[in-house]
Amino acid sequence: MGDVIPVTDRATLRADCLRCAGLCCVAYKLPEGPDFSFSKPAGTPCGHLGPDHLCTVHETLREDGNPGCTVYDCFGAGQRLVQVTFRGRDWTESPELAEQMCSALVVMRDLHELLWCLTEALALPGAAAVHAELAGACTETERLAGLDADTIAGYDLREHWSDVDALLLRASELVRAEVRRDDREFRRALLTGRDFAGADLRGANFRGAVLTGADLRGADLRLADLIGAELRWAKLHGANLSTSLFVNQNQINAARGDGATLLPSPLTRPSHWTAS
Template sequence: MSGHEDTRDALRGDCANCFGLCCVALPFSASADFAVDKPAGTPCTNLREDSRCGIHTRLRDRGFSGCTVYDCFGAGQKVSQVTFGGRDWRRDPGTARRMFAAFPVVRHLHELLWYLTEALTLPSARDLRGETRRLLDETERLTLLSPDELAVLDVPAHRRTVGDLLLRTSALARAEVPGANGRKKDRRGADLMGARLKGADLRGATLRGAYLIAADLTGADLRRADLLGADLRDARLAGADLTGALFLTQPQIDAARGDARTVLPGTLTRPAHWEC
C-alpha cells in the first residue's frame, strides 16, 4: 500500500474509535435533511450509550438523510483517541466542552489533508510537490495541537493558504485537457441550481464552489473538472463520467443521485442508495 493510500485510510471516519462527536458537537435544524432541531453540544436522541447510532440503517427513512451525507474525514477518531487520549466525554464530563469545540476545527484540517493528499498524486503538478508536501506536513502538525491551541487557531487563514496552492494545482491538471482554459469552462461559484446540463462537455471545467443543487448532469463529461466545494445535493449524475475529477469528496457523491453507469474516481465508493 502506498503512503498516499495510508493517508487516505486515516482520513476516513472510524465510528468504532469515536465517541459519537458528530452526533453531539454539531447542531442541525428541522428540515428536509433532519427530522428535528438539535443544538450544538446536545446528544442526538438517536445516539446510544455505546456511541453508535440507534437508527443507522434507517436514517433516510426516519428523516435524517443529512447524516448519511456527512463525513468527518477521520476527525472524530483523531479528537477522541489522540487529542483527548481516549477519554470519553460521558465518563469525563470535564472534557466535553473542549472536545466538542476541537472537533469541527480538526474536521476542517482533515478535509484539507484529503485535498493535499490528492494534489500529491497528480503527475501534472509535480513541480508543486515540494510545496504541497510541506503544507501537508504543516496541516498534519496543526491537527496534533492541544485543545487550547486548536481553540485559537486561525483556520480560515490556513484554508486560504491551502486554497491558493490547490488553485495552482488545479490549473496545471486542467491545462492538459483540450480547451479547458476557455472562458466557458470557468464556472467558479456559479448558480447552476436545477441547470439542464445533460450530456454537457465539462471536461477540465472549473466548477469550484458552484451551486449544482438538483442540476441535471445525466451523461455529462466531468473528467478532470475541478469540483472542490461544489454543492451536488440531488444533482443527477446518472451515466456521468467523473474520471479524474479534481478534489471531489465522498460527501459530495453521497448527496448526489447517480446510478450503476456513473463513473467515479477510484478513491470514492458508490453510495448504497443510488439506483442500480
Template sequence: MSRPPAAPSPESRESGGREHPDGLRADCGNCFGLCCVALPFARSADFAVDKAAGTPCASLQADFRCGIHAGLRERGFSGCTVFDCFGAGQKVSQVTFGGTDWRRAPESAGAMFAVFPVMRQLHELLHYVTEALGLGPARPVHAELRRARRRLDGLTRGSAESIVALDVNALRGEVNRLLLRASELVRAQVPGRRRDHRGADLMGARLAGADLRGASLRGALLVAADLRKADLRTADLIGADLRDADLRGADLTGSIFLTRARLNAARGDATTRLPTGLDRPAHW
C-alpha cells in the first residue's frame, strides 16, 4: 500500500496477524476513514479528547490518513491502536457506497456512518466463523458454520437500508451458539478439569503461573490481570478484555478467538508464546 493507514489500528497492521480471506482484515487505503468519523470516543486513559459520533477526528487529514498515526500511544490515543474493523471499513466504502466518499457526497454521510458500526459487527462475526472453520476438532459443526458464513457474507453485500435494519443481536445469538460448540469441541481435547471463567470479573487478578489450559475466558474481565507465565494453551478468549493484562512469559499456543486488537491491548515480551498466525505487537 502506498500510503500509511487512516484507521486507528496501525500497530495491529504493522505486527501482522491472522490472515482471513474475503476481506476480513482492515485495508485502510480503501476506506474513507470511517472509524475516525463515525464512532464516538470519550476523554479517558484511552483517548486524549472527546469526539462525537459523526464528527471527524481532528487528526483526520483530507486524504483520510491519520496525521498522528505513528505516535498515537504517546499522544494519548492508545484506544485507537487497539481498534480493528475486521475489514468493514473498505466494505462500506467500496461496496455499500460504491467508492464515493462522504466528503464528495455529503448527503450520503449520515447513512454511511450508520452502516459502518453494523458492518463492523457483521465482519467480526465472519472473522470468528472463519477461524472456527479452521479448527480441526470443530469439524462436527463445520457444515453449520459454512452456512452461517454464506448468510453473513450475503448480508454484508445488501443495501445500506437493509444493513441498518438488521437485528445484529439476534444474529450474534445464532452465531455464538455455533462458536460455543466449536469452542467446546476444541477445549475437550485438553485432558483433565478445565476452568470456566466465562464472563468472570478477574480485573487485576493474580494469575501468574496459573494452569488455564482449555479454560473458557469468554467475555472475562482481565484488565491489568497478572498472567505472567500462565498456561493459556487452547483457552477460549473470545470477548476477553485484556487491556493492560501482563502476558510476559505466558503461553497462548493454540488459544482460540484471540484477535490482534485484544493482543495489542495487553502487555507482553519476547517470551510470550502466541498462537500460529498472530505476531508479536510492535510495542511489546
C-alpha cells in the first residue's frame, strides 16, 4: 500500500506535471472536433508529448485548436500515481506498466476530485453539522487513494462516489439554507445557451447542470452549488463566483470571463480570459 499524502493543504491536490510521466497525454481518448485538432485512441501517447513527459506545444494549444488540453486538471493524481503508487516508475522505462497506469489514473483522478470537494466542505462553517461525516469520508477516500497499483487500477468507485456525493449535497443544502429558493433549482437541467445575465442566482442548485454557452455575465452566483456543472464556453464576465460551492479550475478554464469576474480564492484566473 502506498504512503498516505495529507490533504489538509490543497497544494497536494494540484497537478505537478514535472513529477508526473505525462499520463494524461496517454490515458485518454481525444476526439477530433472543437476541443482537439486531432484524434488519438486511449492508451496511445499524444504526438506532442516530449521525452521529458511534457507537452511540446503547451504554450500554443488554444491557438492550435486544442483548448480541451488546457481545460483538463488531474487534481494531483498524476504525480501521486508516479511518485507514490508506482514508486517512481513510469510507462516509458517500464512499458508493461502503461495499461495499468492509465487505468489507475482515471480512478485516482476521481478520488482526488472527491478530496478537493471534501476539503472545501470541511472548511465551510455552515456545514458544521456534517463535518464529522465529511472527515470520515475524507479518511476513507484517502484510504482508497492509498491502495496498491493492482487494486486501484481496477477499482469500481461508483458506490463510494455516490455516498460522498450525497454527503456533499447535505453540506451544500446546509450552507445554502438561508438563500435557497424553489425557482433556483436547476439540478441536472439542460441550460445550454440560457440567458442568466445579471440574474440573482445566490444559493442556486446547478449540480450536474449543462450550462454550455450560457450567458452568466454579471450574475450573482454566491453560494451557488456548481459541482459537476458543465461551464464550457459559458460567459462569466463580471459574474460573482466568490463564494460559489464546489467549482473547480477545470470548469473555470472551460468558461469565458474577464478581470471583473470574482472567483473563489483557491482558483486562478485563466490566461486566455480578457482583461476587462
